[in-house]
Amino acid sequence: MSSLVKNIIRFILFILVQVFVLHQVPSLHKFITPYLYYLFIIWLPFSMGRSALMLLAFVFGLSLDYFLKTPGLHAAACVLVAYVRPFLINMLIRQEGDEQN
Amino acid sequence: MRNIFLFIRRFSNFLFFLVLQIIALYFLFTYNKFHQAAFMNVAGEVTGRVSERYNNVEYYFKLKQANEALSKQNEHLLNLLRQNYEGADTARKFFTDTLRVDSLVTIQRFKYYEAKVVSSFVSTQNNYFTIHRGSNQGLPKDKEWGVISPEGIAGRIVSVGENFSVVMSVLNRQFKVNSMLKKGGETGPVSWDGDNPHFLRLINIPKSSRVAKGDTVLTSNVSDIYPPGIMVGTVAEIIDDKSSNFFTLKLKTATNFSNLQFVYVLQDLQREEREKLEDNYKKSK
Numbered sequence: 279m280s281s282l283v284k285n286i287i288r289f290i291l292f293i294l295v296q297v298f299v300l301h302q303v304p305s306l307h308k309f310i311t312p313y314l315y316y317l318f319i320i321w322l323p324f325s326m327g328r329s330a331l332m333l334l335a336f337v338f339g340l341s342l343d344y345f346l347k348t349p350g351l352h353a354a355a356c357v358l359v360a361y362v363r364p365f366l367i368n369m370l371i372r373q374e375g376d377e378q379n
Numbered sequence: 380m381r382n383i384f385l386f387i388r389r390f391s392n393f394l395f396f397l398v399l400q401i402i403a404l405y406f407l408f409t410y411n412k413f414h415q416a417a418f419m420n421v422a423g424e425v426t427g428r429v430s431e432r433y434n435n436v437e438y439y440f441k442l443k444q445a446n447e448a449l450s451k452q453n454e455h456l457l458n459l460l461r462q463n464y465e466g467a468d469t470a471r472k473f474f475t476d477t478l479r480v481d482s483l484v485t486i487q488r489f490k491y492y493e494a495k496v497v498s499s500f501v502s503t504q505n506n507y508f509t510i511h512r513g514s515n516q517g518l519p520k521d522k523e524w525g526v527i528s529p530e531g532i533a534g535r536i537v538s539v540g541e542n543f544s545v546v547m548s549v550l551n552r553q554f555k556v557n558s559m560l561k562k563g564g565e566t567g568p569v570s571w572d573g574d575n576p577h578f579l580r581l582i583n584i585p586k587s588s589r590v591a592k593g594d595t596v597l598t599s600n601v602s603d604i605y606p607p608g609i610m611v612g613t614v615a616e617i618i619d620d621k622s623s624n625f626f627t628l629k630l631k632t633a634t635n636f637s638n639l640q641f642v643y644v645l646q647d648l649q650r651e652e653r654e655k656l657e658d659n660y661k662k663s664k
Contacts, residue, residue: 298433301500308574311502328392336399340406344422345430346500347507347545350407354400361396 281323289338292318297345315342315352316359328364335360411553414537419545427509427543430498438640445640452529489606492518492644494526497543501636504573506548508534510642513542518644525604525645531633532556532598532609533642544644550576550636558611559599563588566599569611569630576636579612581628588626590617596630604647 296315305311319335326334339356343349387394409415438445457463492512499508514520524536526546534554538545547554552573558581559566567583581596594614598605612630620627 294429297498301502303502305502309504329395332392332396332399336403339403341422343406344419345426345498346503348407348505349410349419350403350405354403354407357396357399357403361392 285322288318288321293338293342293345296342301346316356319356319359320363324367328361331363332357332360414545414547419538420540423509423538423540423543423545427497427511427540430509431511434495434497441638441640444635444638448529448635449641488647488649490646490648492516492646494544494642494644496639496642499548499636499639501548501550501576504552506550506576506636507537508546508548508639510544510546510644511542512644513540513544515541518544519646522650523604524647526642527605527609527645528634528639528642530610530635532605532611533634533636533639535604536644546642548636549579549632549634556605556611557599557602558596559607560584560588560590561595561597563590565590566601567625569596577632578615579630579632581611581614581630582625584626584628586619586624586626590614590626590628592617596628605645 292315296313300312300314303312315338318338319331322331322334335356336353339353340349342352342356346352410419494510494512497509497511500506510526512518518524518536518539520539522536526533526535532549534546534548534551536544537547549556550571552571555568555570557566558569565584565588567581569579569581571579584590592614596611596614598607598609598611600607610633612632614628615631616629618627618629
């Protein structure tokens with residue numbers, strides 16, 4: 279399966295799981311709702327450009343927001359995750375190890 | 380000039396990040412204030428269709444509770460029918476009041492529309508649900524209409540789309556409704572503190588009132604979107620704050636929000652007249 283198709287399926291699946299499964303679960307310890315959707319952004323291909331990554335994260339967050347009726351809340355969080363992701367990847371993955379793979 | 384372009388090129392990612400954040404936060408704050416977000420109506424149609432598919436499955440699992448609630452409401456309404464009342468004394472007669480709809484002046488104030496709930500959740504602090512009725516099905520736009528369930532109040536409409544509408548649930552920290560104790564008639568605002576979806580809070584009940592556990596709380600006459608006498612909940616706990624002259628009451632909600640399937644939208648037919656009057660007064664002041 280090509281990376282594009284895989285990520286489109288992931289996009290849809292993560293939104294549906296977040297809206298219809300994780301948001302239907304009674305809150306843990308009264309206040310905590312489990313959020314897994316940002317894994318979509320973290321799992322995007324490393325080769326993606328940063329602007330494209332942020333734009334995709336914005337669209338992803340906003341489409342989730344329209345389901346949850348909080349337009350902008352998750353979009354802002356997703357854009358932040360997308361912005362920080364390259365720094366974290368640089369920090370966590372050793373450069374030489376990256377080249378060997 | 381060249382330096383500016385260099386600066387923009389160097390920090391283009393950061394600037395793009397800031398722009399997207401500002402757009403997102405702008406959406407969020409305008410929605411929280413006025414309940415109007417960009418593309419919300421269009422998006423509401425799409426998310427509504429998806430939610431409807433999901434609800435087709437979910438509905439079967441909640442049929443039992445939905446049926447029970449509806450049949451209880453039927454029982455309540457049947458008990459109000461005129462033919463149930465009959466005295467032994469035949470001199471006493473009952474008449475139906477024919478004044479309900481006058482051909483010249485309509486005195487009906489509230490009109491009910493039934494609607495199916497297609498998606499709802501109670502897991503966050505600001506809960507909304509979507510109903511399958513919009514402007515194409517006769518719901519007037521641009522106003523906040525009250526929404527009740529067969530068991531009690533449910534919320535109020537914040538956005539009307541073509542086929543779907545978004546309802547702010549009672550379980551939303553921005554929701555407020557004026558209500559009263561059925562026994563004494565003391566009024567106070569009911570709101571939700573975002574904690575437990577089974578309990579609401581009623582404040583400003585004077586300590587002189589004789590309130591007891593299990594008392595019924597209804598919407599009051601001054602509530603702007605509900606008719607008086609709609610069930611809000613029952614008193615579950617009386618919190619006696621020594622430093623104030625008022626009780627805070629913890630209410631058990633009448634409506635079970637986790638399996639809400641059918642609701643009624645209340646259109647206030649006399650609202651325009653009232654609002655015009657109140658606006659005039661505000662202006663002249």
